[in-house]
Amino acid sequence: MNHDRYDDTYIRAILSEVRTIAIVGASANAARPSYFVMKYLSERGYRVFPVNPGQAGKTVAGLTFVATLADVPEPIDMVDVFRAPEHVPAVVDEVLKLDPLPKVLWTQLGVRNDEAAAKAEAAGLKVVMNRCPKIEYGRLSGEIGWTGVNSRTISSRKPLRLGEGVQRLSIAPRGPKSS
Amino acid sequence: MTDETSAPPREPGFSTLAIHAGAQPDPTTGARATPIYQTTSFVFDDVDHAAALFGLQTFGNIYSRITNPTNAVLEERVAALEGGTAALAVASGHAAQHLVFHTLLTPGDEFIASRKLYGGSINQFNHAFKSFGWNVVWADPDDISSFEKAVTPKTKAIFTESIANPGGVVTDIAAISAVAKKAGVPLIVDNTLATPYLWQPIRHGADIVVHSATKFLGGHGNSIGGVIVDAGTFDWSATDRYPFLSKPRPEYSGMVLHETFGNFAFAIAARVLGLRDLGPALSPFNAFLILTGIETLGLRMQRHSENALKVAEYLAAHPKVEWVSYPGLASDRYHALAQQYLPKGAGAVFTFGLKGGYEAGVKLVSNVELFSHLANIGDTRSLIIHPASTTHRQLTDEAKVVAGAGPEVVRLSVGIEDVADIIGDLDQALAKV
Ligand SMILES: Cc1ncc(COP(=O)(O)O)c(C=O)c1O
Numbered sequence: 001m002n003h004d005r006y007d008d009t010y011i012r013a014i015l016s017e018v019r020t021i022a023i024v025g026a027s028a029n030a031a032r033p034s035y036f037v038m039k040y041l042s043e044r045g046y047r048v049f050p051v052n053p054g055q056a057g058k059t060v061a062g063l064t065f066v067a068t069l070a071d072v073p074e075p076i077d078m079v080d081v082f083r084a085p086e087h088v089p090a091v092v093d094e095v096l097k098l099d100p101l102p103k104v105l106w107t108q109l110g111v112r113n114d115e116a117a118a119k120a121e122a123a124g125l126k127v128v129m130n131r132c133p134k135i136e137y138g139r140l141s142g143e144i145g146w147t148g149v150n151s152r153t154i155s156s157r158k159p160l161r162l163g164e165g166v167q168r169l170s171i172a173p174r175g176p177k178s179s
Numbered sequence: 180m181t182d183e184t185s186a187p188p189r190e191p192g193f194s195t196l197a198i199h200a201g202a203q204p205d206p207t208t209g210a211r212a213t214p215i216y217q218t219t220s221f222v223f224d225d226v227d228h229a230a231a232l233f234g235l236q237t238f239g240n241i242y243s244r245i246t247n248p249t250n251a252v253l254e255e256r257v258a259a260l261e262g263g264t265a266a267l268a269v270a271s272g273h274a275a276q277h278l279v280f281h282t283l284l285t286p287g288d289e290f291i292a293s294r295k296l297y298g299g300s301i302n303q304f305n306h307a308f309k310s311f312g313w314n315v316v317w318a319d320p321d322d323i324s325s326f327e328k329a330v331t332p333k334t335k336a337i338f339t340e341s342i343a344n345p346g347g348v349v350t351d352i353a354a355i356s357a358v359a360k361k362a363g364v365p366l367i368v369d370n371t372l373a374t375p376y377l378w379q380p381i382r383h384g385a386d387i388v389v390h391s392a393t394k395f396l397g398g399h400g401n402s403i404g405g406v407i408v409d410a411g412t413f414d415w416s417a418t419d420r421y422p423f424l425s426k427p428r429p430e431y432s433g434m435v436l437h438e439t440f441g442n443f444a445f446a447i448a449a450r451v452l453g454l455r456d457l458g459p460a461l462s463p464f465n466a467f468l469i470l471t472g473i474e475t476l477g478l479r480m481q482r483h484s485e486n487a488l489k490v491a492e493y494l495a496a497h498p499k500v501e502w503v504s505y506p507g508l509a510s511d512r513y514h515a516l517a518q519q520y521l522p523k524g525a526g527a528v529f530t531f532g533l534k535g536g537y538e539a540g541v542k543l544v545s546n547v548e549l550f551s552h553l554a555n556i557g558d559t560r561s562l563i564i565h566p567a568s569t570t571h572r573q574l575t576d577e578a579k580v581v582a583g584a585g586p587e588v589v590r591l592s593v594g595i596e597d598v599a600d601i602i603g604d605l606d607q608a609l610a611k612v
Contacts, residue, residue, distance in 0.1 A: 031427070031434040036236045043237070109441045132441070142203055143238040146246060148254030148450070149265040149443050154191055154199040159206040165224030167232075167239035169206065 003117060003129050008153060011136050014104050014126060015171055018077035019047055021133075022069055022102075024091055025082030026050030028060045033108075033132075034082040038063055040134045044162065047074070069094050078104035080133060081111060088113035092120050101125065108132055141169035193260065193376060194477040201255030202470070215467045216248045235431060235439075235451065245455050249463035253470050257396065257406045258446075260375040260473070261388050264411030265446035267454060268404060268466055272371060272391025273303055274459035275405030276338075279367055279387055281457060282423050282449045284335050286312025291329045293320040293339035293355075294581055295348045297391075298571040300369070301582060304338075323354045330362045335420065337364060341380050342372040342521075344556065345566055345590040346583030347504040347529035349516040356384025365413045371395070372528050372556070376480040377521050386413040387445065394557025395527070398472040398479055402465040407449050411442030423448045430456075479559070479595055484524025486601060487593040493602050494531050499539070499609055501587065505529040527593045528556050530566075530583060537586035539612045540565040544589070546611045549596065549604035561594035561601050 021041055027034045028050075039061045042048040048063055049072045056067035066072055069079065069091075079095050079102050081088060088107060095102060096119070105120040105127045107113070112129040120127050138144035139151045142159040146167075157174035191199070202213050221240040223229035231237040240246050250268045258266035269275050284290065292304055294317045304315040318325040320339060337359045339350050352368060359366040365386035370378065374395045380388055390396055392404035415424035415437040424444050427433040430452060437444040454460060484507070491505035506517035507525035517525045533539035543565070544552045550563040554570055564570060566584035579585055593601060 029433075030234060030236075031432045033439045036439070039231065040237055043231075135441070138238050142206075145201055145203075145255045146238050146240060146248060146251050147265070148246075148251055148258065148267055148446060150200075150255055150258035150263060152259070154196070155203055156199070158204040158209055161206050165228060166207070167221070167224060167228065167237075 001121070001127075003112065003114065003127065006128060006131070008140060010126075011128065011131070012140050012171055014078070014106075014128065015133065015137055015140065018104055020049070020072075020074055020077045021046050021080055022049045022051050022072050022076045022078070023080045023082065024051045024069065026052050026055075026065065027082075028052075028055050028058055028065070030060075035060070037080070037082075037108075037132065037134045041137070044137060044168070049073075049076070069098060075100050076102045078102055078106055081105070081107040083111065085111050085113045088116040089119075092116040095120065095125070096123050104128070106131070106133060109135075137171060140171045143169045196256070196259045197376075197476050198474045200259035201252040213249055213252045213467060213470055215463050216243075217463050219243050235434065235447075243463065244458060244460045245450065247460075247463050247466070249470075250461055250466040253392075253461075253466045253473075254406070256470065256473055257375075257390065257392075258408055260476075261370070261408045262375075262379050262381045262410075263388065263408035265409045265443035267407045267446050267449050268392070268461045269407065269454060270405065270459040270461050271403045272369075272389065272393060272405040273299065275389040275391070275407045276300065276303060276369075277459070278449045278453035278457065279389060279407055280308065280313055280336070281453050282445065283365070283421060284311075284313045285422075287314075287333065288312070288335045289314045289316050289331060289333040290336040290338060291316050291318050291326055291334060292337070293318060293343065293350060295320050295343040295346060295350075295583060296340055296369070297344040297371075298566065298574065298582060298584065301578075302573065320348060320350045320355075323351060323358065326355055326358045327361075330358070334362055334364055336367055337362075338367045338369070340369040340372065341378050342506070342526050342528070343583070344372055344528060345530050345570075345588070347506050347511070347513065347525070348583065349506045349513040349520060349525075351516060352380050352383040352385060352520065359386070360384070363418065372526050373521065374476060374480055374526075376477050377484070377523050377526055381408070381410040381412070383520070386410050392469045393555070395480065395483070396473055396476065396557075397469040398476065398557060398559060399468070400555060400558035400560060402468045404461050404465050404469050407446065409443050409446035409449075413445070415444060423452050428452070480526070481524065482595040483527035483593060486595065486598045487525070487527045487529065487591075489598050490591065490593050490601055490605070491529060491531075493605070497609060499534055499612055501532040501534045503529070503531040504583070505531075528590065530588050530590045532585070532587040533589060533612065535587070535612055537567060540587060540589050541568060542612045543608050546608035547604055548607070549600055550591070550608075556590075556592035558592065559595050561596060561604070562592040564590050566590055
């Protein structure tokens with residue numbers, strides 16, 4: 001498929017259907033983007049597993065690092081990659097050895113490797129590249145507009161609050177519940 | 180899932196965005212108009228949420244100097260209208276310029292600016308900015324090579340207005356953008372006079388757009404405000420010349436803003452390293468009024484431009500008028516550029532010269548009855564000023580002429596009243612000159 005642009009419906013479907021996310025190249029340093037992403041996604045209700053051999057066994061923000069994808073203790077729905085483009089093929093090889101296979105391969109802002117993506121797609125995975133799931137979640141829920149970011153979405157329907165807090169919104173479909 | 184072969188969804192048109200972008204029904208009350216969140220601060224969900232907000236790890240509100248939900252709607256709306264990735268609303272157009280340069284420059288740096296600018300901006304650059312060690316180098320928008328010649332190793336940015344105040348100068352943004360790209364610096368365009376309805380400078384290579392929202396965006400002469408738009412186009416990490424964006428920030432435990440926020444990092448940097456620390460926050464009440472104004476921006480700019488063209492034609496034929504500088508006139512030196520960049524109209528603001536010079540100018544502004552004699556533009560009302568005796572008074576005689584504000588010059592901001600009444604008022608006042 002074309003990876004220059006993605007329809008909102010494609011991204012929304014992915015972020016709505018995955019529950020377990022493994023983050024390859026996650027950092028334990030609170031100033032790093034990967035740390036933001038794992039913490040944010042876990043606060044939005046995803047089960048997040050940071051993967052980084054140098055940090056294995058360590059727990060930060062309530063999340064415990066594992067060394068490799070194979071060490072994640074449950075089936076993975078989505079693998080999010082914080083590694084330079086040239087390392088993506090090796091990650092894909094690891095992903096394709098998992099049983100059951102994850103449903104989605106996602107690579108972060110600035111990370112794109114079309115060959116590796118094609119291989120994952122051939123195995124039946126959906127692929128998103130050069131995007132950040134935190135930004136996409138914030139865009140689709142409406143949260144990102146609180147920071148003046150152009151969400152490129154308009155809606156006359158009330159955003160849905162997520163959980164107990166006031167400053168959290170959901171990406172679930174808006175509007176009257178279908179009967 | 181999406182059908183991969185389906186056409187991309189249609190992008191909403193300008194007036195749809197002007198009404199809807201950024202504004203969702205309030206999630207708690209269902210309020211459809213954007214509420215005025217007239218509050219200084221916002222309660223945290225819990226301690227962990229507070230920590231995440233302070234660390235920029237999650238989206239949300241802490242304190243209205245930094246973010247406010249009413250202001251955020253204005254920000255997203257202007258970003259959408261300009262075709263940018265994000266925006267920041269601030270207390271005035273001048274505050275917007277201050278924060279942009281604060282984010283880009285360190286003491287000893289230079290920037291190049293068009294010589295034809297709003298007089299207040301000329302003052303800000305020549306005097307206030309000099310005391311920060313930011314050195315302006317002037318260039319001539321009618322001679323693009325003067326921008327190229329002004330580039331030095333210290334140049335960090337280029338600044339110009341799209342349509343320049345007061346003279347109706349149309350700037351060749353694409354040509355200046357080419358100079359900026361070659362020099363590896365961002366192009367900042369003040370789009371106050373054109374507004375995104377008439378012209379979207381980002382399409383022609385602007386990396387940052389600034390607005391005095393005081394003018395046409397608000398449009399009703401009731402609120403001072405400013406907006407900074409990030410085009411998301413500049414690569415801040417290509418060199419180490421923009422450390423606010425490309426270097427670990429001690430203010431945020433070593434975070435690198437460009438790496439973290441990607442193509443909206445400039446807007447974030449202007450907010451969390453500029454607005455947060457220097458403080459020119461926009462009142463949510465003003466944001467609400469400006470937002471309400473923007474809903475009719477397209478309609479107003481159409482009428483402003485139609486009226487202005489008719490007034491310019493009337494003046495061009497008047498025996499007491501020496502010249503009219505309105506790019507919408509076929510005879511104007513900027514008409515070709517206007518046709519290229521401003522096909523929907525050349526805006527409301529222009530100057531003309533009176534044969535009677537300085538005294539005739541003073542007489543004209545003293546005799547109008549519908550036009551208001553005041554130092555503003557971009558109101559529903561028609562406005563008039565004689566720059567040489569007011570806004571451009573502080574400049575030397577030579578600098579006045581260079582800025583398009585010589586002794587015989589009168590500036591109009593043509594309103595959206597009935598054009599026959601606007602022309603009628605000028606007619607009776609000119610009869611007394
Ligand atoms: C083109 C232009 N830019 C900037 C400004 C400054 O904006 P503010 O008065 O909102 O600070 C003005 C105000 O007249 C202007 O006309």
